[in-house]
Amino acid sequence: MLNRVILIGRLTKDPEMRYTPAGVAVTQFTLAVDRPFTSGGQNEREADFIPIVTWRQLAETCANYLRKGRLTAVEGRIQVRNYENNEGKRVYVTEIIADNVRFLESGNRENGPRDEGAASYGSGNGNYGGGNSQGGTSGGNPQGGGRSGGTPRNNNSRDPFSDDGRPIDISEDDLPF
Amino acid sequence: MLNRVILIGRLTKDPEMRYTPAGVAVTQFTLAVDRPFTSGGQNEREADFIPIVTWRQLAETCANYLRKGRLTAVEGRIQVRNYENNEGKRVYVTEIIADNVRFLESGNRENGPRDEGAASYGSGNGNYGGGNSQGGTSGGNPQGGGRSGGTPRNNNSRDPFSDDGRPIDISEDDLPF
Amino acid sequence: MLNRVILIGRLTKDPEMRYTPAGVAVTQFTLAVDRPFTSGGQNEREADFIPIVTWRQLAETCANYLRKGRLTAVEGRIQVRNYENNEGKRVYVTEIIADNVRFLESGNRENGPRDEGAASYGSGNGNYGGGNSQGGTSGGNPQGGGRSGGTPRNNNSRDPFSDDGRPIDISEDDLPF
Amino acid sequence: MLNRVILIGRLTKDPEMRYTPAGVAVTQFTLAVDRPFTSGGQNEREADFIPIVTWRQLAETCANYLRKGRLTAVEGRIQVRNYENNEGKRVYVTEIIADNVRFLESGNRENGPRDEGAASYGSGNGNYGGGNSQGGTSGGNPQGGGRSGGTPRNNNSRDPFSDDGRPIDISEDDLPF
DNA sequence: TTTT
């Protein structure tokens, strides 16, 4: 009846966008979210790697502006889907269907090693450094993604989801909205 | 860096409690959370079944007061653990480590299969229908679970996690706090 | 950049609905949310009373199905508005603009003191006891509110917001969507 | 019964720390949180200014590492307190009692007014840009705040809450834990 | 001014 998730973490890789047969954009990426504690051991596992899925306009904005390593906030809901694998066994996949993604780092670092981040309130330069994007039922117009300082990447030349070994079975039926 | 989940749904079964070798109580249950939309088809899949894990005092309170079908709110964080299965393949398991569970239905059902719901305000019995329990770093004293109108069940006679086919590999190392 | 609130509590009174001059429905109510601790004293203040505002279709569903005392989940964002009072002083008002409201108690108690709550998964009666309603950019079609077991109240005979002493200054400009 | 808030925004000023008579540290600051839409008008009000309160160790970490303009994530609960003002009128104050604060920008700004943002990964300085701090019932040991690249400020020479016109009436009784 |  209520299903809400909010995460802040970093992309483990560049996002991957593809289109469903029906032409709907879908982008996936994984967020590394540091745990709030240091596990018993030492250099034990100390982050959770959480798969994120975005659809439509939000998918395109994410594909254009997010990159590996970027600090990112994600709001959405948990979805558990399942499919039969090649051995006839049912596999369960848990993902966050995001309806709101905030880019917490601008990412224009073409000419220098230091990331500039988002501009301060009250600074004189009028540059809103942190872009953002929201999706959902509206699922149509971009909202602020374009305000990001980053340079959009042309995805046309990429083969999204060119087989990476993982089964890909997202279809229009999975449409969350 | 931030990882917060809030769910409201119903238990698919009675919760299962066991103790780690170190004597720490751990309780698992699954929450069926209705999706906010009706998927393309008709009577298609319209709920997510989300595994919840609770530890220590909260585990005991959940085992004592939660039952199949009860409407329940869960607050916690997403955790992704993995293990090697018998075929040497890495399996990823996503669970919610709960630190706050709210019993939204009291569960005193004197005479029948129908759950009577929470909060009998206006009824004459002065019973505060909604119990609750909170865990976390404090992980020690019960907080309000005892206010529930439900009757605690003696778990001693149960064989917690008596093999249901799923691999059980929670250990003290998984301790989230 | 991100503003999310989730509350579970009980209505302190019946909700109040009115229409803006532009004909947009707006409903207000207050949620009493018990605090997770007992304050130093004894029978000291132990709940927060949090004002909720809903708009459009969600406003109408809330006005029709929510009642004083009902256990309710609210999802939304914090909004701080301000106005000049009659003494020329600026007054700040903090409210939750809800975009998702879940009715955790059905509320049909016409013929008996016991509240029946929401039906269980797996029960045979096909009655989904807990209604719900979601708003937002969609802001159009009712979503499940009608599934509630409660009987809608005819609001026509009420004078919504008939001056209760509180300044009423919500206008179309406050429209959150 | 459940009361959870998550915000991402920027500090409108440097945080202000003081101690209660009982010697408990309390820090306040205001977060400017951009609204997800542009209000009817044009350059109309488009942010909410939300007061945050932190206690104990978290208060000290916030006072040491947060500064005006910094992008910050806050997790906590809404609290509504009230007091009688000098005209004998009851005034209601809504604040977020934070139990988790994440510093999304490091704040080492060697040479100038521009904040340089977080997480200089890729830069040569090995600095983990995002500090964080968590409070709550544990309320004792610092958790990671020290990983921030910022330089702690000595607060001793400041007169915390030197009258800024706002009534100050936080007392030990308000202790949320 | 508050709910159970």
Add this chain to the structure above:
DNA sequence: TTTT
């Protein structure tokens, strides 16, 4: 299979 992972980020900083």
